[in-house]
Amino acid sequence: MKFTRLGNSGLTVSRLCLGCMSYGDTTKGWHGDWLLDEDASRPFFRQALEGGINFFDTANVYSGGTSEEITGKLLGEMARRDEIVVATKAYFPWRQAPNAGGNSRKALMKAMDDSLTRLGMDYVDLFQIHRWDDATPIEETMEALHDIVKTGKALHIGASSMYAWQFAKAQETARANGWTPFISMQNQLNLLYREEEREMLPLCEDEGVGVIPWSPLARGRLARPLGEETVRSKTDGVGKALYKDEDEADQSIITALAELAEERGDAMASIALAWHFTRPAMCAPIIGATKPHHLEAALAAVELELADDEVALLEKPYRPKEPTGLGMGLPPMETVSVRS
Structure with a gap:
């Protein structure tokens, strides 16, 4: 495993982050039948740790909070x-x-306390706002996050999908008031969705912010040839809203990826993940894993190097898209009961 600093902080993270949305109680929250319960999740935490991954990401709403419970319990059993x-x-x-x-x-103060209770931890290393909140002044949000850091409940703060101007406004608000700035941006980025390259990635590079993209495999579409389906692809409403399987440019990218994978003898997922390391400010793509080969392919990606002509081949079919995943363009999120 290779490691890097998360943004301009001193925090050392593996070049892959295990996303824990896949682990939780299937009866809680707004996720599907592809979730794994505690016993089924345990081998993936072990495999990740043995592979050198030290970075784990979850959220308070994943599976009604049970993702945090499983993440905290299993890491408590297996890791320092x-x-x-x-x-x-x-x-x-x-x-x-x-x-x-x-x-x-x-809301943030309550969410922080409840997350720590479910995780069974005294602090988290990174506390992130999951989206931009139009209803709350950014000054209130940034001061609250600063106070959470000063209490020691979170060591650093990060943000997730929003417009670049919003992120810049938040960072400047923190700077102007002497508050804690964001060190990371968790945004949607993959070969099928590259709109973040226009403004957000250059901003993060300039600001020294680490990028930890979600959905680096486009909800699995970049891990399998066209036409293949999984339980998740059939039931994942969010994935169907984010990616249109009939999109001709996307189909051309997936075809090019499959041909390159066959030519190189590497997994499609490995190449699609390795592409991320050619992007500016990239720290650690957030990967999901519900089968052993998912982690095997991800770990292999860290060691892959793509030639310039291979990168160009994968990128050539891309066509601009409307922004998605920014708190708009997604199907309505069903409110869920989260354990406090």
Whole structure:
């Protein structure tokens, strides 16, 4: 495994982050039948740790909070707390009630405490706002996050998908007031969705912010040839909203990827993940794993090097898209009951 610093912080993270959305109670929250319960999840945490991964990402709404519970319990069994980096997120509503969601001071303080309880930890290494909140002044959000850091409940803060101007506004608000700035951006980036290259990636590079993209395999579409389906691809409503399987440019990219994988003798997923390391400010793509070969392909990606002509081959068919995953363009998120 290779390691890097997360943005301009001193925090050392593996070049891959294990996304823990796949692990949780299938009866809780807004995820599908592809989730793994605690016993089924345990081998993947072990495989990740043995492969050198020390970076784990979850969120308070994943499976009604049970993702955090499983993540905290299994890491507590298998790893030393000072050697691993744990990240979680807050924003999406966790109950149908006032203040039970968003980035207000009240909501973030409550979310932080509840996440620590579910994780069974005294602190998280990275606390992220899951989306931008139009209803809350950014000054209130940034001061609340600063206070959470100063209490020691989170060591660093990060943000997830938003417009570049919003991220720049948040960073400047923190700077102007002497508050804690974001060290990371968790955004959507993959061979099928490269809109972040226009403004967000250059901004992160200039600001010294580490990029930790979600959906680096486009919800699995970059891990298998055209026409192949999985349980998740059939039931994942969010994936169907983000990616249109009939898109001709996307189909051309997947075909080019499959041909290159066959030519090189590497897995499609390995090459698609390795492409991320050619992007500016890239720290650690967030990978999902529900089968052993998922992690095997991801770990192999860290050692792959793509030639310039191979990168050009994969990128050539791309066509611009409307922004998605920024808190708009997604199907309505069903509010869920999260354990406090």
